[in-house]
Amino acid sequence: MSILTEYEEIRKELSPKEINDINNFLESHPKYLLSDVYYNRDVYIKFETWQAKQDLSKIKYYYKGMNRDPFIRLSFEDMMKALQDYPKLKESVLSYAQNSFRENPLFDKKHTISAIKQMNVDILYNHDTEVREGFCESFDAGLKSYMKDLRECIASNKQNLKKSNQER
Numbered sequence: 001m002s003i004l005t006e007y008e009e010i011r012k013e014l015s016p017k018e019i020n021d022i023n024n025f026l027e028s029h030p031k032y033l034l035s036d037v038y039y040n041r042d043v044y045i046k047f048e049t050w051q052a053k054q055d056l057s058k059i060k061y062y063y064k065g066m067n068r069d070p071f072i073r074l075s076f077e078d079m080m081k082a083l084q085d086y087p088k089l090k091e092s093v094l095s096y097a098q099n100s101f102r103e104n105p106l107f108d109k110k111h112t113i114s115a116i117k118q119m120n121v122d123i124l125y126n127h128d129t130e131v132r133e134g135f136c137e138s139f140d141a142g143l144k145s146y147m148k149d150l151r152e153c154i155a156s157n158k159q160n161l162k163k164s165n166q167e168r
Helices: 003-012 016-028 034-039 041-066 076-085 087-100 109-118 121-125 129-167
Strands: none
Touching: 003 034, 016 034, 016 041, 034 041, 041 076, 041 129, 076 087, 076 121, 076 129, 087 109, 087 129, 109 121, 109 129, 121 129
């Protein structure tokens, strides 16, 4: 199998976001090749750490916007785009919505959950304010959880690289 064929096979296994992230990593680390990221454990850990730092930086922007930074205005469309771009964020937001809201006659959590699952902003606009507030609360809690996960990933990868370097 030629190298180009192998690269195409690798790319077929990856999502568009992963391909984009790997391309950006390789541009900023020209000494590595796609095969290094895919086959070399240490390079993959470096890539994963780099990717987590990039994602954390972007997620912090959303977090600041949710927590009333006067210079950042987030729309529901912005938040839905974040859920689309970051599937793990979507999982965190959805988990919060499913597990943290109690049944309440004034608030039907199923609409908030549907909006998150379907990433459909129209569901938010077509229902009461409580649905939008539930979405915002879930999004904020999901951001906190996802940022914590990213920080843990970065710390864990640093430890793994340190161990790997000591073994040599």
